Amino acid sequence: MGRGISLVRMILAGLLLAGAVFALAGCSPVEGPQMMQARGDQCVEPLEVIRRDHMKLLSHEKDQAVLFGVRNPNHSIRGCVECHVSPTASRDDPSSHFCLNCHSFNAVRMDCFQCHADKPANDYHFHALNPHGPGFGFDSAADSASLARDLESIIALETQKP
Amino acid sequence: MKAMTHFREIEGRSKGYYGLLVLLLFGIGLGLVAAALKGTYGHHITGMNNHVVWGLPHVFAIFLIVAASGALNVASIASVFGRKAYKPLAPLSGLLAITLLVGGLAVLVLDLGRPDRLIVAMTHYNFKSIFAWNIFLYTGFIAIVAVYLWFMMERRMNPHSTKVGYLAFIWRLILTTGTGSIFGFLVAREAYDAAILAPLFIALSFSLGLAVFLLVLMAAYNWTGRPLGDAILRRLKNLLGIFVAGVLYFVAVYHLTNLYATRLHGVEAFLLVHGGIYPFLFWFGQIALGSVLPLVLLFHPVWSRCRAVIAAACGLVILGGLAQLYVTIIGGQAYPLDLFPGHDVSSSFFDGVVAPYTPSAVEWMLGIGGVALALFMVTVAIKFLRFLPESLADDKVDPHHAAQAAAGAEPAKA
Amino acid sequence: MSHDSTPDLSRRRFITGAVGAVASLTVAPGIFLMQTNAQAGTKPGARWGLLINTNVCGDCNACVTACHKENGVGSMNRPTTDAQWIRKVNITDRATGHSRSLPVMCQHCEHPPCVDVCPTGASFRRADGIVLVNKHTCIGCRYCMMACPYKARSFIHEHLTDQVPHAPRGKGTVESCTLCVHRIDKGERTTACVEACHTEGNGAMVFGDLNDPNSEISRRLAEYGGAAIRADLGLNPGVRYQGL
Numbered sequence: 136m137g138r139g140i141s142l143v144r145m146i147l148a149g150l151l152l153a154g155a156v157f158a159l160a161g162c163s164p165v166e167g168p169q170m171m172q173a174r175g176d177q178c179v180e181p182l183e184v185i186r187r188d189h190m191k192l193l194s195h196e197k198d199q200a201v202l203f204g205v206r207n208p209n210h211s212i213r214g215c216v217e218c219h220v221s222p223t224a225s226r227d228d229p230s231s232h233f234c235l236n237c238h239s240f241n242a243v244r245m246d247c248f249q250c251h252a253d254k255p256a257n258d259y260h261f262h263a264l265n266p267h268g269p270g271f272g273f274d275s276a277a278d279s280a281s282l283a284r285d286l287e288s289i290i291a292l293e294t295q296k297p
Numbered sequence: 298m299k300a301m302t303h304f305r306e307i308e309g310r311s312k313g314y315y316g317l318l319v320l321l322l323f324g325i326g327l328g329l330v331a332a333a334l335k336g337t338y339g340h341h342i343t344g345m346n347n348h349v350v351w352g353l354p355h356v357f358a359i360f361l362i363v364a365a366s367g368a369l370n371v372a373s374i375a376s377v378f379g380r381k382a383y384k385p386l387a388p389l390s391g392l393l394a395i396t397l398l399v400g401g402l403a404v405l406v407l408d409l410g411r412p413d414r415l416i417v418a419m420t421h422y423n424f425k426s427i428f429a430w431n432i433f434l435y436t437g438f439i440a441i442v443a444v445y446l447w448f449m450m451e452r453r454m455n456p457h458s459t460k461v462g463y464l465a466f467i468w469r470l471i472l473t474t475g476t477g478s479i480f481g482f483l484v485a486r487e488a489y490d491a492a493i494l495a496p497l498f499i500a501l502s503f504s505l506g507l508a509v510f511l512l513v514l515m516a517a518y519n520w521t522g523r524p525l526g527d528a529i530l531r532r533l534k535n536l537l538g539i540f541v542a543g544v545l546y547f548v549a550v551y552h553l554t555n556l557y558a559t560r561l562h563g564v565e566a567f568l569l570v571h572g573g574i575y576p577f578l579f580w581f582g583q584i585a586l587g588s589v590l591p592l593v594l595l596f597h598p599v600w601s602r603c604r605a606v607i608a609a610a611c612g613l614v615i616l617g618g619l620a621q622l623y624v625t626i627i628g629g630q631a632y633p634l635d636l637f638p639g640h641d642v643s644s645s646f647f648d649g650v651v652a653p654y655t656p657s658a659v660e661w662m663l664g665i666g667g668v669a670l671a672l673f674m675v676t677v678a679i680k681f682l683r684f685l686p687e688s689l690a691d692d693k694v695d696p697h698h699a700a701q702a703a704a705g706a707e708p709a710k711a
Numbered sequence: 712m713s714h715d716s717t718p719d720l721s722r723r724r725f726i727t728g729a730v731g732a733v734a735s736l737t738v739a740p741g742i743f744l745m746q747t748n749a750q751a752g753t754k755p756g757a758r759w760g761l762l763i764n765t766n767v768c769g770d771c772n773a774c775v776t777a778c779h780k781e782n783g784v785g786s787m788n789r790p791t792t793d794a795q796w797i798r799k800v801n802i803t804d805r806a807t808g809h810s811r812s813l814p815v816m817c818q819h820c821e822h823p824p825c826v827d828v829c830p831t832g833a834s835f836r837r838a839d840g841i842v843l844v845n846k847h848t849c850i851g852c853r854y855c856m857m858a859c860p861y862k863a864r865s866f867i868h869e870h871l872t873d874q875v876p877h878a879p880r881g882k883g884t885v886e887s888c889t890l891c892v893h894r895i896d897k898g899e900r901t902t903a904c905v906e907a908c909h910t911e912g913n914g915a916m917v918f919g920d921l922n923d924p925n926s927e928i929s930r931r932l933a934e935y936g937g938a939a940i941r942a943d944l945g946l947n948p949g950v951r952y953q954g955l
Binding site: 197198199200201202203204205206213216246249250251252253254255256 | 871
């Protein structure tokens, strides 16, 4: 009785193993997903670094920016999105969204975009190395619009009688 | 001669047993469905909102957590206070303490906005937060009671079980203090911000834990056909009565203290007189059905001999406890925050008005899921491990009783 | 600068990264300079705050509209669960019948109860006095909402899309007024509500550094005073009210 059961178990295990081997042998090389062309010529880090360590850079940046207000535009998630996501991106069309596309292909469940904007804003904020961008206007630096706003409020304060 | 108690697994092959398991699994399923719905759609499908941020799930969760620490009392009475008669009940008491706590924590965790980030709660601590302490108090409680159970059930470790029993007793007092302090330390809300909430919660844990313990004990012995003597039941029901009276005392002191302070008249009037559902639940649910009636039932010279009456009293104590927690948790939030004392206040964000709250089906499902999980674990555990004594008949529990019975004397009537 | 902004990469990668930075320096030195400025983080010694003159603030909603537009806070037409970072509160003194209207938002306390009770430390106070929720570690327990005396916080009750890039918001976390931290970190010295109050409203709000005695807000506070809501709690909020 006992031997019978153990025999059945061994046969089952063998069948499973054989099945797995056949399944793997049947696999052909997988086609990579069609990725969106980045809107820029150069990434903020060498490709080798950014491919392997972008999550470390982002994770470090998130703590620095949130906790200490130390914002490095070249490592900000906004910068990624600016170049790598089309302004008309849609979750239904993965090829328009570099990040989501690659993450889903590699079965990486990231929830950045549950909170973070998954599309570039209308006013572009390209990083410093992108020749298409103005180079500033990032979170880090006051742009002309914000300086004008400052000036306006200062004037308003000066002219106003308390 | 020392009487030996024989512990044995229940048989657990009857249709009733499997029926119970299926029923409890169904309850757990309801809870999981509710959690999945919340995860998919967000909390707007519940009755909770930006004004009543903790709702029915928290009533269930805190009920289970408070009852868990109270359920351990029976074991503590045996080991800490040295009452031999309670010793056979100690393993079940420890088991209930663990399962109720796990059930309550499951509800609490599944109600988080981001339950998937539970690992964050385990890796990031702010030690000024009572919640952070509670994470250690709860996990520590489970560990200590598990060791306590092991020492009780493993004969070689028996001599050490008393020491662990002491530790578990002290730990559970701190634990319930922590649970009460979740509210006691909230300076902003008028219904909370009272140190007496900690001892009130301890008293509440005594009564709720014992009520749950008694119900489970009676059900287990009734359904398995094992003998359960009147002597032990009588002791337990008297104890329950004392605990219920203790809770009443703390509730009375709490409200009297508040009524003395003019600035708290508003919130007291809301909770006791004109707050709609909250005064109703307080007077009818908590005081009449949950405290006075059980006291009458438990101490009535004739009625209290009937087991159905004792069971009914336990059920009422549990209902009263739920009503009390509902009034405390939800009533305390529904009463508006007083940002501008002496002013009438209005805004689009429900300032100055009673915050609306109606529990939704999802919240009931989650709460029931937690209760079902706790009871399911008990039901399974007593089938596979030796938690229950074969007999709790009077002569097995009380050596004096045995001697009297041997001498052919009538059992003493108390 | 105490916070190094380079994470622990391997030595070799660190060097390649440095080469990249140097390259960007030679291409556009001005830009690099601005970035180094920005990387300094919170302004040392500053404590940002608001002063609201309730005598001037009238029946106007400009600050609320501007804040919610700036931060992408929208209504789902569910009043009980809709997030509100700032709200106009109308108050009437019961004894005198005197009525006023004033905006209430996160008061950016010096001793914030929300920070005390947060189990994971997600609710925190920046060095420059801004109280924020770190949504990367918020587990959505809502204990901070129980603890806040000002009802300043909202919980996100539903799945959100189309957030604005500088104000990440997502289901299951708690949020509140950030004092437009994205503007402050950029070097701007005004918030959306204050800006709107000056351009569209009655000019009742001033933003500034409470620790700088020469700032407009400090001068006004010194001259006219400013009360805190629920001053009895001793939380020393960074938002002050004149005429309360």
